[in-house]
Amino acid sequence: DAKTTQPTSMDCAEGRAANLPCNHSTISGNEYVYWYRQIHSQGPQYIIHGLKNNETNEMASLIITEDRKSSTLILPHATLRDTAVYYCIVRVGGGSNYKLTFGKGTLLTVNP
Amino acid sequence: DVKVTQSSRYLVKRTGEKVFLECVQDMDHENMFWYRQDPGLGLRLIYFSYDVKMKEKGDIPEGYSVSREKKERFSLILESASTNQTSMYLCASSLLDKTVQETQYFGPGTRLLVL
Numbered sequence: 001d002a003k004t005t006q007p008t009s010m011d012c013a014e015g016r017a018a019n020l021p022c023n024h025s026t027i028s029g030n031e032y033v034y035w036y037r038q039i040h041s042q043g044p045q046y047i048i049h050g051l052k053n054n055e056t057n058e059m060a061s062l063i064i065t066e067d068r069k070s071s072t073l074i075l076p077h078a079t080l081r082d083t084a085v086y087y088c089i090v091r092v093g094g095g096s097n098y099k100l101t102f103g104k105g106t107l108l109t110v111n112p
Numbered sequence: 113d114v115k116v117t118q119s120s121r122y123l124v125k126r127t128g129e130k131v132f133l134e135c136v137q138d139m140d141h142e143n144m145f146w147y148r149q150d151p152g153l154g155l156r157l158i159y160f161s162y163d164v165k166m167k168e169k170g171d172i173p174e175g176y177s178v179s180r181e182k183k184e185r186f187s188l189i190l191e192s193a194s195t196n197q198t199s200m201y202l203c204a205s206s207l208l209d210k211t212v213q214e215t216q217y218f219g220p221g222t223r224l225l226v227l
Binding site for chain 2: 034041042043044045046049099100101102103104
């Protein structure tokens with residue numbers, strides 16, 4: 001799976017949009033971009049994933065650049081409960097690679 | 113919503129004890145996984161299973177075994193617990209899809225302390 005680079009930490013004011021960047025310059029054509037988050041002492045929570053088109057669900061939006069070398073996760077109206085470590089993962093399509101590997105992620109702190 | 117449950121949130125055991133960690137998922141997923149998570153080491157795969165009675169070793173299977181007697185249940189067994197098995201244990205499940213990379217859904221985790 002391609003390597004990803006994320007900032008170590010970010011702050012966001014409650015009610016504002018949180019934009020979390022991820023660089024994956026070595027991504028290949030069959031690799032998906034996944035985002036998970038982990039609130040302290042809890043299991044990781046799936047947020048969203050995409051291949052090349054932008055995606056939106058009830059939790060967040062995922063914007064992938066045209067060259068697919070970077071992406072941004074957007075939480076449109078951050079709340080205090082969104083404080084967590086956010087992991088950007090790039091994974092190949094197809095069922096042969098089962099393992100999920102988290103890097104260090106970005107600690108997002110939402111401030112009142 | 114996918115639900116993955118784990119039998120305990122916190123567990124304290126003594127060295128040498130046999131420990132059972134249970135995981136149940138309610139979405140009829142074929143794949144189930146056991147990971148451990150330690151500070152600075154990230155997520156490490158212990159075992160996974162893609163079908164009932166099937167199991168595959170992950171990256172760190174030593175000291176662990178697993179059991180998958182029913183599709184919805186995947187158990188992790190520490191045959192003789194040791195202090196270096198103190199960790200956060202995470203269970204996950206996913207559909208088996210050969211065409212796209214499946215999304216793994218995690219349980220809340222079991223924080224195990226071995227004294």
